[in-house]
Structure formats: C-alpha cells, structure tokens
Amino acid sequence: MRYRKLDADGDYVFGGQQxxxxxxxxxxxxxxxxxxxRLARGEWFLDTTEGTPWDQVLGKxxxxxxDAAIRQRILGTQGVRELAAYSSTLNSETRALSVTATINTIYGTTTVQATF
Incomplete structure (x- = not known):
C-alpha cells in the first residue's frame, strides 16, 4: 500500500519525492x-453512498x-485487521468529537487520533 503523506493542515506533501x-x-x-x-457521505461524486454519515452520527x-458508525468505517478500511483499542470524547461546548483508535494492520500496529 502506498499513500501520500499529509501535512499538519491536511494537505498533500510535495517536493520530497519518495x-x-x-x-x-x-x-x-x-x-x-x-x-x-473525514470523507462525509455524499461528498465523493463517483459514489455518493461512500463516506462517514456525519449527518446521522453527530447531533442530538x-x-x-x-461510536458504532466510526468503528465500522475504521474496520472497513483496506489493510485494517483489528481494532485493538478505541475511545472517543465529545465536547458538547465546542461541538468537537475526538477519536483515538489503536489498530492492528497488515503491516503492524498504529494509533490514529483525529478531531472532527
């Protein structure tokens, strides 16, 4: 699997070749x-059924x-073998959801941290 790196702002990294x-x-x-x-359902024009259903996930x-929807998206990712640990924190004041997941992949273990 080959994946282009993203910088801290979420943009593709260029200029470093390999x-x-x-x-x-x-x-x-x-x-x-x-x-x-981060892909919202309906955002990708080639397959509007693909994506995280944020409109159904976040709300009252x-x-x-x-959590079930996010876990399903994680487990459905190519290369993921197992979700070893998962936690989420919802800050209702700032309306931010923080997710931390430790995943076992076909290449080893890694931790993913994201805030939405």
Missing part, C-alpha cells in the same frame, strides 16, 4: 483510516450511535 509517501507501513493504513473518517440523541 519521502512524500508511506509505503507498506502501519502509518499508510492509519492515514487511510483518517481520510476515510446520537451518543449511542456515533
């Missing part, structure tokens, strides 16, 4: 998980459902 890519590493799968989580009375 150093701009993760190749056959747990980090490649971790970044694939993060980008899959969804505390019992968003």
């Amino acid at each position: 150093a701009d890519f993760y190749k056959d590493s747990p980090e490649a799968v971790g970044q694939a998980v993060e980008t899959r989580l 009375y969804t505390a019992g459902t968003y």
